[in-house]
Amino acid sequence: MYDYIIIGTGPSGGNIAHNLFKAGANILVLEAGKLMNKKTFPRTEADTSARLYWGGGIEFDTDAKMGFLRTRVVGGTSIVNQCLLDRFDDIAFNDWKAESGVNWFTNEQLAKHYDTVEHALALHTFTANEMNRNAQLFTQSCDKIGVKWGYLRKGQSDCAQERGNDCMACLGGCHRDSKQSSYAGYLRDDIAAGLNIQTETEVTQIVNNGNTVTLHALQQGKPLTFQAKNIVLAGGAFGTTKMLLQSGFKKQLPALGKNFSTHPQFMSFGLFNEEIHAYKGYFQTVASKDPNLRQKGYKLENVFAPPISAAMLFSRTGAYHQEIMRNYTRMTCIEVAVRDENAGEIKVDNKGKLTIDKPFTAQDRRRRDEGRELIANILTNEGAKKVYASPFSVGLHLMGGSVMGTDSAKSVVDPEFRVHGYKNMFVADSSIYPNAPGINPSLTIMALAQKLSDQLIGANHGI
Amino acid sequence: MASNYLSNSALKAINRIGDMMIPRNGEFPSFSEVGGIAYIDDLVSYAPPADIKDLNLLLTILAFMPNFVLRWLLNRMENSMESSGPLAPIFRMLDVGLRGLIFSCYYTEKIPASYTGKKPLDIIGFDLTRVED
Ligand SMILES: Cc1cc2nc3c(=O)[nH]c(=O)nc-3n(C[C@H](O)[C@H](O)[C@H](O)COP(=O)(O)OP(=O)(O)OC[C@H]3O[C@@H](n4cnc5c(N)ncnc54)[C@H](O)[C@@H]3O)c2cc1C
Numbered sequence: 001m002y003d004y005i006i007i008g009t010g011p012s013g014g015n016i017a018h019n020l021f022k023a024g025a026n027i028l029v030l031e032a033g034k035l036m037n038k039k040t041f042p043r044t045e046a047d048t049s050a051r052l053y054w055g056g057g058i059e060f061d062t063d064a065k066m067g068f069l070r071t072r073v074v075g076g077t078s079i080v081n082q083c084l085l086d087r088f089d090d091i092a093f094n095d096w097k098a099e100s101g102v103n104w105f106t107n108e109q110l111a112k113h114y115d116t117v118e119h120a121l122a123l124h125t126f127t128a129n130e131m132n133r134n135a136q137l138f139t140q141s142c143d144k145i146g147v148k149w150g151y152l153r154k155g156q157s158d159c160a161q162e163r164g165n166d167c168m169a170c171l172g173g174c175h176r177d178s179k180q181s182s183y184a185g186y187l188r189d190d191i192a193a194g195l196n197i198q199t200e201t202e203v204t205q206i207v208n209n210g211n212t213v214t215l216h217a218l219q220q221g222k223p224l225t226f227q228a229k230n231i232v233l234a235g236g237a238f239g240t241t242k243m244l245l246q247s248g249f250k251k252q253l254p255a256l257g258k259n260f261s262t263h264p265q266f267m268s269f270g271l272f273n274e275e276i277h278a279y280k281g282y283f284q285t286v287a288s289k290d291p292n293l294r295q296k297g298y299k300l301e302n303v304f305a306p307p308i309s310a311a312m313l314f315s316r317t318g319a320y321h322q323e324i325m326r327n328y329t330r331m332t333c334i335e336v337a338v339r340d341e342n343a344g345e346i347k348v349d350n351k352g353k354l355t356i357d358k359p360f361t362a363q364d365r366r367r368r369d370e371g372r373e374l375i376a377n378i379l380t381n382e383g384a385k386k387v388y389a390s391p392f393s394v395g396l397h398l399m400g401g402s403v404m405g406t407d408s409a410k411s412v413v414d415p416e417f418r419v420h421g422y423k424n425m426f427v428a429d430s431s432i433y434p435n436a437p438g439i440n441p442s443l444t445i446m447a448l449a450q451k452l453s454d455q456l457i458g459a460n461h462g463i
Numbered sequence: 464m465a466s467n468y469l470s471n472s473a474l475k476a477i478n479r480i481g482d483m484m485i486p487r488n489g490e491f492p493s494f495s496e497v498g499g500i501a502y503i504d505d506l507v508s509y510a511p512p513a514d515i516k517d518l519n520l521l522l523t524i525l526a527f528m529p530n531f532v533l534r535w536l537l538n539r540m541e542n543s544m545e546s547s548g549p550l551a552p553i554f555r556m557l558d559v560g561l562r563g564l565i566f567s568c569y570y571t572e573k574i575p576a577s578y579t580g581k582k583p584l585d586i587i588g589f590d591l592t593r594v595e596d
Contacts, residue, residue, distance in 0.1 A: 046567035050506040057563060064555035165594035175595050307570040307589050315541045315558055317484035322491050329588040391544040
């Protein structure tokens with residue numbers, strides 16, 4: 001019988017497993033994905049989608065208009081993410097407080113947890129000489145138009161830029177262990193030191209017996225059961241919510257599955273006469289940091305996409321497709337990330353398959369359209385000959401579904417991270433986000449996980 | 464060319480649809496000329512068995528469609544983002560699924576040695592540098 005079983009190893013599960021392991025707790029970590037490392041991460045874009053992502057690359061909403069990305073591997077989605085780590089501002093926390101009734105959602109209350117996480121990871125804030133041509137054109141144009149921008153902060157230790165490394169490769173897992181995924185940042189050394197982890201093990205059902213919890217799982221198709229005094233669900237917005245839904249908790253928890261948001265992103269490309277090579281070097285160093293846009297509910301990110309993803313962003317094939325791809329190295333790219341309403345719902349159908357309802361509300365549309373218009377303006381001012389706006393939207397920040405709040409009719413998890421009504425089931429991952437913060441979510445996921453870790457270690461007198 | 468997961472008709476359908484989506488044009492070779500489909504098992508083997516079964520069925524149906532029907536279908540798929548109605552989500556899903564397969568087998572480092580032309584990734588100028596210690 002374990003004291004704690006932690007399910008999932010993304011920014012939340014990785015942090016909690018690390019803290020409990022260091023504190024000497026009797027824990028087991030279960031992860032649906034494989035254990036990979038810098039030598040075994042996929043080396044091609046197509047292999048990355050097939051091997052690392054749930055759904056073989058992408059999952060869709062029921063209307064098939066929005067795609068969602070999340071991974072299944074030790075380290076969770078932090079293996080493929082850009083690891084841009086931002087603290088929330090007062091706007092985000094005030095909106096969380098208003099929605100959830102949780103009064104410790106403040107920068108002051110979370111400061112020490114942010115500090116602990118930031119101290120544990122290698123962080124780097126980009127500088128002017130690290131911008132590639134895509135970023136230079138973006139910032140010059142923003143300056144002309146009067147849009148404020150800033151340098152991004154990324155979790156990374158040594159990306160070997162001076163030796164010509166291209167960070168786009170790390171979208172399939174960092175082959176240098178530089179990116180501070182929850183694997184490189186927390187779990188790699190713990191696993192080497194004997195952390196008890198079972199991989200390729202998907203939890204399918206949770207049975208709460210009062211003082212203990214039984215987990216039913218499939219390990220490479222083989223059924224297994226595990227017992228613990230406590231469990232920590234860290235499967236992410238889809239994973240955690242799905243486990244609770246398919247275990248029948250919806251009856252007691254009517255809000256289960258609701259309040260899903262995802263910061264939908266829409267990319268636009270600008271075509272230039274000169275060679276840009278936007279995929280080279282650090283391909284994401286700057287973004288809009290404009291209070292005006294923050295208030296309007298969207299931000300602009302200076303990004304790029306590898307070839308298959310870039311091709312996927314436009315439905316038209318044949319000559320149109322070939323025109324875009326022929327000009328791949330002469331394109332710049334900006335995306336608008338919308339701070340969307342939490343109107344989505346995560347459900348499970350009678351075959352146990354996830355179904356996601358994600359209405360794109362009138363407010364979401366307005367924000368997207370305004371953002372797109374501004375992007376077209378920026379690209380044209382940069383000198384783009386032509387602008388290609390992708391009709392597709394992708395959700396990379398999956399949030400909500402098992403949201404935190406004081407009212408069990410409107411939320412799933414209480415302010416002490418317990419599933420309402422269950423003293424031994426905890427959640428501190430992206431599923432507890434009450435609404436979309438409009439800010440990169442990972443650092444705050446880790447800060448919340450840190451808070452829960454401190455709470456669990458404290459409650460057990462250091463374990 | 465054979466697959467452990469997809470039938471011969473399914474593979475034929477991928478090549479036919481691939482050539483409609485990416486015909487030979489200027490410096491671009493056609494989809495089937497490149498032959499990246501030889502490595503399709505690397506992608507499909509990670510999918511759940513039920514999904515592979517559905518894919519085989521779908522591709523087998525498409526394999527038997529005459530060219531003009533297939534072209535009509537691709538056209539519906541291409542315009543599906545703007546369309547509404549009960550079938551629109553199905554066309555959108557098909558669009559992303561098929562384009563995903565085709566582009567993954569075309570913009571790839573894994574191309575059989577029998578293809579001696581310029582690789583699509585070289586044509587578009589994609590040359591990623593990985594510095595590994
Ligand atoms: C391409 C991309 C770029 C991104 N860039 C950034 C960025 O720059 N900054 C930022 O802040 N955020 C970014 N994000 C989002 C960020 O990565 C996620 O918000 C974050 O990883 C969520 O953390 P999590 O711990 O809640 O879930 P996840 O990281 O998704 O981890 C959940 C883990 O649980 C496992 N799991 C799920 N269900 C089960 C089950 N039933 N049994 C066992 N295991 C299970 C999964 O396999 C997974 O490993 C990005 C995302 C993507 C896709």
